[in-house]
Amino acid sequence: MQKVVLLILIISLFSLKANAQNSKVLAEVGDIKITTQEFLKRYELTPHANKQKDISNPDMKKDFLLTLIAEKLIAKEALKNKIDTLKEFKSIEDYIKNIYLRDALYFKEVKEKVVIKQSDWEEGKKRISQKLKIKFLFSTSETEINEVYKLLQNGASFDSLLSLRDENNEQLALAEVTFGKMHPDIENEIYKLSGGEFTKPIKLKEGYYICKLYDKTINSDLTDSEKSSIRSVIQTRKEDSLYQEFYSKFFRDIVVNVDTKIFVELAEKIKEQYSKKKESELGKEDERKFLLEKDFFEIINSFSKDELQSIFVKFSSSPISLESFIYFLIMENFDVYNIDISSIRGKLNYIVQNYIQNKLLEREAVKRGYQDLPEIKNDIESWRTFYLSQRYMSLIYKTEDVSSEEALAFYNKTNHTFEKPMQYRISEIYSKDLLKIEAALKELESGKDFGEVASKYHDVDSIKIKNGDIGYISSSENSLYSKTLSSMKEGDYIGPIAYNEGYSIIMLSDSKQESLSSPATYEEAESDIKGILKSKKLYDRLENDVASLASKKGVKINTKELSDLKVTDINVVVFRRYGFGGQMLAVPYTPLFSNWYEVYKKQNIKNPL
Template sequence: MFSVAKRNKVLSKRLVLISLLMMFIVIFNNCSTQSDEVLAKVGNHKITSDEFIKRYTDYIVVSGINDNLRARIAILNNMVSEILLKEYDDNSSVYNNEEYKVEKEWTRKQALLAYLKDKEAYAGIKVTEADLRKAFVKANQRIEARHLYAKTKEEADELYSLLQAGADFNLLARQVFTDSTLKYNGGYLGYFSWGDMDPVFEDTAFALPVGGISKPVNTSQGYSIIKVEDKEYNPILTEYDYLNKKSHIERMLKLREKKPAERKFLENIYNKDEFSIYDDGLKEALDFLYQSNLKSEADLKYDNKLCAQYRNRKMFVSDLLTKINNTPNYHKEKIADLNSLRIAAEGFIVQDIMMEIAENNKYEKEYEFKDKYTQMINNLYLKYKKNDIAQKAVVSDSALKKFYNENIDFFYTDNQINVQEIIVKDKSFAEQLVQRIKTGEDFGKLAQQYSIRTWTAANNGEIGFAPFHKFGIFQSTFWDAQVGAIIGPHKFDDYYGIFKILGKRERELFDFGSIKDEVSHFYRENNQSELLFQHIEKLHKQVEVLIDTEAVRLLNIELLNSI
C-alpha cells in the first residue's frame, strides 16, 4: 500500500537502538549438568560460569574490547534476557510462523554447507613462517596508487594497449569512471595498507615498483590496471613487533586464502561446462513469478518445462519454483529477471551437490556442527521474537498519530501505471510492429496476434494498473511518458518489448483513520528495540532473577590471557 522505495529508505535510515541482546549471540544451554559455579538464577534455570565464559570470550574476540566488569555484567544480562524470552514467554506465534519455518530450514542448510566448506575447503589452508614474515613486512608498508577499472577482460586489455601506446592515464580515467571523484582525479586511491584492499589488487600493487603499471588483474569487482605512485616503509621492524602481531597476521592470511580454497573445492565437485540452462523453462518460471506479483497464485498455471540440467540432474519449472518458494524472502526478492533466475538455478544445483556430500559424510551429526547450528537458530529465533514482541505491543493512538505526522511522506500510495505490451523475440519484427502501430493498426489486436506473453495477450496486451516500481528498469521511462505514448522496442533479457501507456495515477495521501493499522505496523518496525526492552522489563517483574555480581567480578577467565 505504501511507497515501497520510500518505506525501505526510512527503514534503512532509522536510528536503531543498539541492543547487546542481539549482538554476538552464542549458544545458550538452559539446563546445566556441570558442577561449575552458578553466576545467575532465572526462575528454575541457572547460568553457570562455564556457559558464561564461552559466551563472554566469543564476545571479546569478535568485539575486540578489553575485559571489564561492565561488559561481563552486560553479557550476563543478555543471557538472562534470553532465558526469560525462551522459557517464560509465549513463543507459539514465532514457532508457527511460516516464514520462520522456511528460514529455519534454510539456516540448517547454510550451516551445513558452511561446515562442509570448513572441513573440505578451509581445513587444508596452511600458512608458513615465511608467509607470515612477508605479510608482516607488507603490514608495515603504505602504498600510494591509482587504477583504471573495466568490467570485462576485453575492455581492460584495450585500456592496457592504449597505455602501452602512450595514452594518458588521467585521460583514460575520465573515460572509464562514472564516479566523479575517480573520474577527475585520474583514478587516484590515495595510500592504503595491507588488508585494506582486494587481496589480488593488493598483491599486485605490492609487487610493483614505484612508477610501475600492472597488466589487467581480475579482482572481485572486475578488472583493474594499477599504477604505483609511492611506497612508504616503517624503517624499524623488531622481532618483538612481529611476535606481538603474528597471531593476527596468521588469521588475516587464512582469511585471504578462503576464497581461493573455496573456488578450488567447488571446481573439484562441480564442472561448470557440464551445466546446461534452458531459457524456455526459465522464462516460463519467470512469467509465473511476475504474474504472482500481480494476482493470486491459485489462478496461475505454467508448462512444466526443463529449466536446467547437470549430468543426470534435471530441474523443471516445478522444481525451480519449489526451491524459490523455500527460500527466505530477502533472497527471493533478488530474483527479478532472467539473469538472476539463471544464477539461482545453477546455485540450487550446486547447493544440492554440496548437501549430498555433507549428508554422506554425516557432518550433521558432529558436535561442532550442532554447536554452530544451535547458535544460528538462536539468532534466528531472537530476530523473529523481537518482531513478534513489537507487533503485539500496546501502542497508544496518540503515539501512532505523532509518528504518522512526523513521517507523512511515507503514507502515500505508489504512483500507478497501466500499460499495454507486445513482447516478441526478434528485434526487426518488433520494429515492423511499431511502424504498423504508427500507421494506425490496433495495438490490442497486434498484441493478441503476436505477443508471446500469453496472459497479457489474452487481455489485448493490457497489464492493468500496478505500482510503477513493479515495472523495474522501465519504471522511470513509463512514468515520464505521456498517456498514449508508444515506447520501444526495448530489449530486456532475450526479448523485445513495445509498450503503450494507457493511464497514470498520481500518488495520494492516506487519511490516518483509514490506515491506522498500517501506521501501527510501520511504527512497530521502527521501534523494535525499544519495545523489546520494555517487554523484557515486564518479564523481569514476573520471574525471580538473581545475579551474583561479586562472583562475576572474581571469575578468572584464563582463555582471555591467550587472546
C-alpha cells in the same frame, strides 16, 4: 542518544567461552536442559534494551533464563500441535539447515586448511609499512592493453596516454595503496616497483591493468590496528584461494537443469504479482522492489496442485518440486530494481543457480555426516526451537478473539473509566537488507542522529521522509514487544529485531498513558477495550500454559551458578557470516517473557529457588 548495542561481525563457526564454564547445567525442566554454553551464547549476543543496568545483574540473567525455558516449553507444544509438519515451517527449517551445513563444509574444506607461515607474516609486515601512490591504465581488450604496453616500453609518457583515456576521470588524484587494499595480483606487482616504474599488463576478471608507481613512503612504527590487520588480510586471502580451488574442483562437470517451461511461467507469475502492487508499495524507481510472504502465497495459490508438484530442479536424486522452490523464495527475499520481465527472469535465474549450488554443497555436507556435529546440531536446534515457539504464539494470537459482549462487560465493570494501553512513540530503521541494517548500526554507534540514519536506510519512503518516526503505537498492537519497550528510556534504541520479513532497529522517543473517562461512549472506547482484552488474553493464556507445562515437569534452576556466571559487560549484537555465502543474526532474538514464573509459583507450594 543513549547507545544500546555494539555491532560485531564474526565469520564462520563461533565460540564464546572456555569449555570449563560451558559444561554446567543452569536449568532443567523435565527433559529440557539449558547449559551455561547455550545461555551465554544467547544472552551475550542478544540486544538488551536497558543499558543503564549491568547485564551481569542477576535479575536480568534470571528473566532471560526464564524466557529461554518458556521458549522451549512452547516449542514442545508446537510439536504436539504438528506445527513442524506445516509446509511453511519445513521451508524455514530447510533454509536454516542449508546455511549451517554449508558453513560446516566451508570450515572443513577452507577455513581449517589455512596455514599462515612466518614468511607470510614478515611479507605482510613489510608491505603494510609502505604506502604507495599509483595510477593505472585499464582496458577490457588484451590486444589494446598490449599495444599500450608496447608504447610505454618505447618511451611514451604514462600520464599523456592516461589523459586521453576514460579512466583518467576517476584518477584526478593519486591513489594511496597499502597492504590488503587492492587485488593481490596487482599488489604483488606494484610492490616490486621503484618510483616511476610501471607494471606489465595484469589480468583480472573485469579486464587488464597497467599500474605506475609515483611515490613510496615507509613507516616502520606500526599501530596496533595495522598489526592486527596483517593477519586478517593474510587469512582472508588464503581462504579465498582455498575457496576458489575447492569450488572449481567440486563443481567441475556438474550439470543440473531446471524445467524451462516452469521457469518461464513462474517468472510471469512474479511479474503479475508486482503489477498488483500500488505505486506507493513499490517505492522509487532506483529502489529495490520486494515481494512479501503473502505475495508468494498468492503465487502458490495461482498454480494447480499438479503444477506445484511438478519437478522444477532436476537433480538426479531427490529433485525439487515447484512448490518447494517457491517456499524457498519466501525465505530468500525476492527483489528487483525494475519490474520488467527481463529483469525478473534475470534475478530468478541468479537465485536458481545459487539454489542449485547451495543444495549440492548441503548434500555433500550431509554425505560427510556434518549434520551430526554437536555444534551444528545445537545451532540448528536453537533456531528450530525459536521458530516453533514464534509460530505457535502467532497462532494463539490469531485465535484469541474478543467479542462485543466481553468488551461491553469490561466497559460497564470499569464504570466507563479505564486506562488506555501504554502508548509508545517510536522511530524505526527497517530493511530487508541485513547489510543496510549493519551499516545503519555502525553509524548509530559512531554517534549519528537516529533520524538522519533512518532517512538514509529505511526501506519505506513514507517513513524515511519522516526520519523514521512512525508515531505512537499501543502496547496492545505490539504486545510481544511491549515488555521490551517498557524497559527502555527515551533515546534508547535496540536492534536488529527480526520483524515482518526483515529487520528493525527501534528507538523509543516518548511514552505516555492516558485514561478514557466518562462521558466516553462505548462506541468511542470499543476499539481500545478490545485491544486491551486481546493483549491480556494472549499473555494470560501464554503465562498459564507455560506455567502448567512447567508444573508437570518441575523446574530446577541452579541459582548460584546463574548468579556467579560471568558475562560480558558490553551489549553486543552479532551478524554471522556463513561459509559459501549467507548472513543473518547469530542467535534468535526472543522478547523477554518471564512472568509465567509467578503463575508457576502460585501453582506450586514450594519455590524451587
